[in-house]
Amino acid sequence: MASTxxxxxxxxxxxxxxxxxxxxxxxxxxxxxxxxxxxxxxDRAAALALVRRAVELGVDHIDTAQFYGDGFAxxxxxxxxxxxxxxLVVSKVGATPHSGGPHPMRLAQRPEELxxxxxxxxxxxxxxxxxxxxxxxxxxxxxxxxxxxxxxxIDDQLATMTALRDEGKIEEIGISHVGMAELRRALPVGxxxxxxxxxxxxxxxxxxxxxxxxxxxxxxxxFPLGSAFPGMPKVTDEPAVLAAAESLDxxxxxxxxxxxxxxxxNVLLIPGTADAGHLEANVAAGAVTLDTPALAALDAVPTxxxxxxx
Numbered sequence: 323m324a325s326t327x328x329x330x331x332x333x334x335x336x337x338x339x340x341x342x343x344x345x346x347x348x349x350x351x352x353x354x355x356x357x358x359x360x361x362x363x364x365d366r367a368a369a370l371a372l373v374r375r376a377v378e379l380g381v382d383h384i385d386t387a388q389f390y391g392d393g394f395a396x397x398x399x400x401x402x403x404x405x406x407x408x409x410l411v412v413s414k415v416g417a418t419p420h421s422g423g424p425h426p427m428r429l430a431q432r433p434e435e436l437x438x439x440x441x442x443x444x445x446x447x448x449x450x451x452x453x454x455x456x457x458x459x460x461x462x463x464x465x466x467x468x469x470x471x472x473x474x475x476i477d478d479q480l481a482t483m484t485a486l487r488d489e490g491k492i493e494e495i496g497i498s499h500v501g502m503a504e505l506r507r508a509l510p511v512g513x514x515x516x517x518x519x520x521x522x523x524x525x526x527x528x529x530x531x532x533x534x535x536x537x538x539x540x541x542x543x544x545f546p547l548g549s550a551f552p553g554m555p556k557v558t559d560e561p562a563v564l565a566a567a568e569s570l571d572x573x574x575x576x577x578x579x580x581x582x583x584x585x586x587x588n589v590l591l592i593p594g595t596a597d598a599g600h601l602e603a604n605v606a607a608g609a610v611t612l613d614t615p616a617l618a619a620l621d622a623v624p625t626x627x628x629x630x631x632x
Contacts, residue, residue: 327341328341328348329341330380331350331377331380331381331382331407331408332382332406332407332408332409333377333378333382333406333407333408335377335378335379335380336380337349337350337351337380337382338350338351338352338353338379338380338381338605338608339351339352339583339591339605339607339608340583340608342540342587342588342589342590343538343540343588344383344410344412344454344514344515344540344542344590345454345493345494345496345514345515345540346494346514347410347453349382349383349410349590350380350381350382350383350608351583351589351590351591351608352380352381352579352583352590352591352593352604352605352607352608353381353382353383353384353385353590353591353592354373354376354381354383354384354385354592354593354594354601355384355385355386355544355592355593355594356373356384356385356386356387356390356395356396356398356399356594357385357387357390357395357594358594358595358596359372359373359390359391359394359395359398359399359594359596360390360391360392360394360395361596362398362596363391363394366398369394369398369402369596370398370401370402371598372595372596372598372601373398373399373402373403374402375598375601375602376601376605377403377407377409379601379602379605380605381409381605382407382408382409382410383409383410383412383590383592384399384403384409384410384411384412384592385412385413385414385542385592386399386411386412386413386414386447387413387414387415387417387443388413388415388418388419388439388442388443388446389414389417389418389419389420389426389427391419391426392419392421392426393419393442393446396413396443396446396447397446399411399447400446400447400448410453410454411447411449411452411453411454412452412453412454412455412456412496412515413443413447413452413454413455413456414455414456414457414458414498414517415430415435415436415439415440415443415455415456415457415458416429416430416431416436416439416456416457416458416459416460416498416499417429417430417439417458417460417466418430418435418438418439418442425466427466428466429460429466429468429472430472431459431460431468431472431473431474431479432471432472432474433474433478433479433481433482436457436479436482436483436486437482437486440452440455440486440491440492441491443455444491450490451490451491451492451493452491452492452493453492453493453494454492454493454494454495454496454514454515455483455486455492455494455495455496456495456496456497456498456515456517457479457480457483457495457496457497457498458498458499459476459479459497459498459499459500459504460472460499461473461499461501461504462499462500462501464519464545464551464554465499465551476504476507476508477507480495480507480508480511483495483511484511494512494514495511495512495513495514496513496514496515496516496517496540496542497513497515497516497517498516498517498518498544499517499518500516500518500530501530502529502530502533505530505533505534506533509537513537513539514539514540515539515540515541515542515590516530516534516539516540516541516542517542517543517544518530518541518543518544519543519544519545519548520541520543520544520545520546520582521543521545521546521547521548521557521578521582522548522557522560522563522578522581522582522620522623523548523555523556523557523560523623523624523625523626524545524548524554524555524625524626525625526625531586531588531589534588535586535587535588538588539588540588540589540590541586541588541589541590542589542590542591542592543582543589543591544592546578546579546582546591546593547575547578547579547593548578555626557574557575557578558574558575558578560574560623562619562620562622562623563577563578563581563620563623565619566612566616566619566620569616570610570616572607572610573603575603575604575607576603576604576606576607576610577607577610577612577620579591579593579604579607579608579610580607580608580610580611580612581612581617581620583607583608584612584617591604591607
């Protein structure tokens with residue numbers, strides 16, 4: 323496995339949040355999620371500048387997908403990044419763009435759809451091989467869940483992902499939207515990371531997180547502040563978070579992100595934004611120190627992810 327003793331990125335920038343590990347790569351523990359980049363569709367220069375600013379701030383792990391803006395995010399990343407930046411680009415399959423539909427994406431879980439999605443990502447990212455691809459499962463919420471022909475056995479999907487890795491189209495495999503049984507079935511593949519909804523107020527997957535610690539698998543939570551869907555509790559509403567933010571002269575969002583980094587050493591963050599100021603604030607969360615009393619108060623916040631509307 324890669325060493326985590328490199329304090330700077332390939333560009334010489336201090337690592338945002340320090341160094342972590344995902345698969346065979348050392349990356350900054352605070353990365354960038356590209357899901358909100360399509361908000362800048364009408365201002366491509368701003369989108370490019372945002373990605374460049376992330377690199378300047380010590381980000382070298384960018385999470386994207388072809389279905390983010392129907393290829394817009396991938397296209398911007400391809401143009402903005404340079405080989406010398408040393409950025410790990412992670413993509414995702416299991417859904418595809420669905421312009422004009424009730425959702426901006428639709429599920430694409432069948433093996434032939436996974437393969438087609440990898441090919442689409444290769445083309446839009448301008449790569450010969452994608453360093454890491456997450457398989458987005460769809461048997462549990464939040465978000466779209468599978469039915470009918472989209473209910474595909476995980477073993478069939480993993481066989482396709484492994485074949486794509488053997489063919490050199492992808493380098494490493496991750497998995498997303500999974501329960502414990504699915505995670506255990508996927509372990510023999512050799513997973514680089516797990517992406518599940520997880521935050522201070524939504525910790526139902528704690529057992530999975532601990533398994534990933536034991537298996538040396540990166541834990542990359544989405545919805546790290548717990549507020550993406552109606553009915554989800556918000557980390558930034560919690561009295562303990564507000565109190566810590568006031569005492570540290572930080573924002574509640576920074577405290578929520580900092581708690582995740584303190585909670586387990588295998589946690590890597592990919593907060594997304596379309597705003598340069600928010601990007602800088604997210605990166606600055608990596609410098610927030612939580613002392614023992616603050617951590618104890620935050621750890622005592624109850625998990626309420628069962629309240630999520632699925």
